[in-house]
Amino acid sequence: MAVADPMCLFCRIVAGQLPADRVYEDDEVMAFKDIHPQAPFHCLIIPKAHVATLNDFSPEQSALIGRLLLTAKRIAGEHGLPGYRVAMNVNREGGQVVFHAHLHVLGGRPLKGALG
Ligand code: AMP
Ligand code: ZN
Secondary structure: OOOOOOOOHHHHHHOOOOOOOEEEEOOOEEEEEOOOOOOOEEEEEEEOOOOOOHHHOOHHHHHHHHHHHHHHHHHHHHOOOOOEEEEOOOOHHHOOOOOOOOEEEEEOOOOOOOOO
16 A cells, blocks of 8 residues: 555544544545534545545546545445435645545435535
């Protein structure tokens, strides 16, 4: 697996140094509940390897990006979500606060409203 950043919150969760309410894990991907949920179901899906933002993925990591998205589908199925929202904030201007790339998966109630 690629490098972990010891200063990174989500790398520390991957390493088991910080607690998380895990909902899914495989060799490349991990998902856990968001600590401040914005919907009845709100989890984050991350690559286990440290990648700061979507802009930092290389073309060679295309399959990993696909895996993150398919993990959203899997988790939604496992949690019985008939519909859900997947979002990724990119850079501060895009609302990103934690600089280890992650997908938000939100559901558990009808979702509407503006995205931005
Ligand atoms: P973003 O604004 O896209 O960077 O989202 C970061 C998300 O991480 C926010 O929704 C936070 O509530 C969430 N978060 C921050 N710290 C933790 C943590 N220790 N465990 C779970 N979620 C966290
Ligand atoms: Zn990280």
